[in-house]
Amino acid sequence: MKNFKKISTVFVTTLLVGTFSPLGVVGTTVSAATSEQPEIDAAAAFVIEPTTGKVLLNQNGDKKLGIASMTKMITEYLLLETIKDGDLAWDDQIEISEYAHKISQNYDLSNVPLRIDDTYSVEELYQAMAIYSANGATIALAEHIAGDEKTFVDMMHEKVESWGITNYELYNTTGLSNGDLQGNIYPGSTEDSENAMTAREMAIVAQQLLTDFPEVLNTSSISEKTFREGTDDEIKMKNFNWMLPGLIYERENVDGLKTGTTDFAGASMTGTVEEEGMRLITVVMNATNGQKDKSKRFAETDKMMDWAFESWDMVPAFEENQLIENIDPVVVDDGKKDAIELAVKSDMSLLVPKNTDMKNTTVEVQLKEDLLNEADHLTAPIEKGTDVGTAQVISEGDELGYVNGDKGEEINVVAASTIEKANVFVLAGRWAKAFISDLF
Structure with missing residues (x-):
């Protein structure tokens, strides 16, 4: 050390x-035996308790895999840090670049429509990113903070390395495949380059985000919100985390955090839940057949959460x-x-x-x-x-x-x-x- x-x-x-x-406790016993670690039907799975960093489950957690839109947790961290430092305010207005505009008009991707002839508050773009995984909104925020996406990606590299993350690839702020970025790719990367990390590293990203900015849960827990309500651009943003209240795979007390889906990464999810005073962070990467079976990543996350709460206890030591x-x-x-x-x-x-x-x-x-x-x-x-x-x-x-x-x-x-x-x-x-x- x-x-x-x-x-x-x-x-x-x-x-x-x-x-x-x-x-000095006499005659106390730890709770009764429980089941073995479950087999998670995914390329990798990981569970931690964030206040201690204790690993509860590790299935292939140190293999680098695609992370898709789970990337946006890093973008969210840097945004919240910029606001905390006083360099940005929630009501600041952001102009939309041609690049962010073009991406926002691609409805094969997750997006809210953005206009070049209008401005948007930091808060509404952040909500679009965190709730609806809006890619154009994410790029607009990154460009506003750093001047361009490339510089923001450099900031992402510096931040994750400060957390001890080394086995990563980060080429953009969104987690999109480089091939979807209309030629706006990070220097030295190619159209085939993809953002990637290990499940352990994704857990670290989530841990840092929740530790330093727990208020992120106020937004990640929103099941549905209307973007630009009352305008021609109004769009209902239903959270892609279908474990949130009122959604199809609802689980009580789930309040985040971020899903991600691309052909490269498959269907993935970083989840979080708190029960009886203990919070978990769960990571599922490339759930088996998850892009066809829309329930898969949520079912596997639910299985991990059930097992972890049933199988672990917080025991006083000193x-x-x-x-x-x-x-x-x-x-x-x-x-x-x-x-x-x-x-x-x-x-x-x-x-x-x-x-x-x-x-x-x-x-x-x-x-x-x-x-x-x-x-x-x-x-x-x-x-x-x-x-x-x-x-x-x-x-x-x-x-x-x-x-x-x-x-x-x-x-x-x-x-x-x-x-x-x-x-x-x-x-x-x-x-x-x-x-x-x-x-x-």
Whole structure:
């Protein structure tokens, strides 16, 4: 881990199972056994819990596949970020370029009609993009923010790479096949180039979007809205996420996030749902025969959601300021004491399978490198509560890990007490004792 130094590993016996736990719970058991991970009828499938990043299901999740209009989640993120930064307002008016206009007039694609001789607010174009996957509206927004689509795509590259996404191809803002863009293709790409990512990476995109801009759900949850109501361009925008309220495959509590369909990508969907205080992000890529069987991606998403809620529990692991026990001593130089105990900074829970026998949990502590001296020790004085590093809490037998590749959930670690700097006489005595010891 960058700027941290691993110092120790501690085994905490029996996490909320049996006779001891980090919280001192006695006689508690994890819920009864549940079914095995379901087989999802798609090229890839992935499920995470977004607040922790815990992976609950991974079926071929690291194979790069077409993402189609799920691309628009990245466009949405950059739009919302631009508004947050104060460089754009919802009521700003946008003029439509010839390129965006031509794309918007192609009704073989998802679109709302746009006019060159009119302007549109940022909000109505955003709603058209997020609800109806309108491609011309998406291009118009990107051009307004960046000047042209190519520059916006460069921004997309920079953003996803900042999230640790590397196994991607992004050539346009919409997810359309390059061949549908009427020659307006990204430099270095071809008519056959297609946007692509892994299911894991799509889950990361959704996680970042929901974490930084949860208000996106206010729009992604809209089942139907009229664009330009009362004008000649009025069009009913029915959300392509048919799991939303009132639509054909409605599931309670589903409130997003984005579907995508092209010949290259097949029928895909990134979904999200919250039940009993726990949110899931699900990804289905290229549902089998999904372009003919319109229910397929929704049925597979529903299956994943059912299984995840039935099969996983959020289990308390640590309380705020709880000591990390059995850890190797953390040496402190120049202090009145020569070692310090560490504690977790905040409450922490682990998401675990209901049928998992959590006999051991590993806690790997890493100290901040900028706090360590040449001997890799801390140096007094140290105030109680000082952030000194992080710990990864790893459940034994957890092969899925976390969406960012970590093996365990991370929590901040603090000094459990104050250690004052020793006076010069104590330090001199220690130096003399060490010198004599070295001689003999």
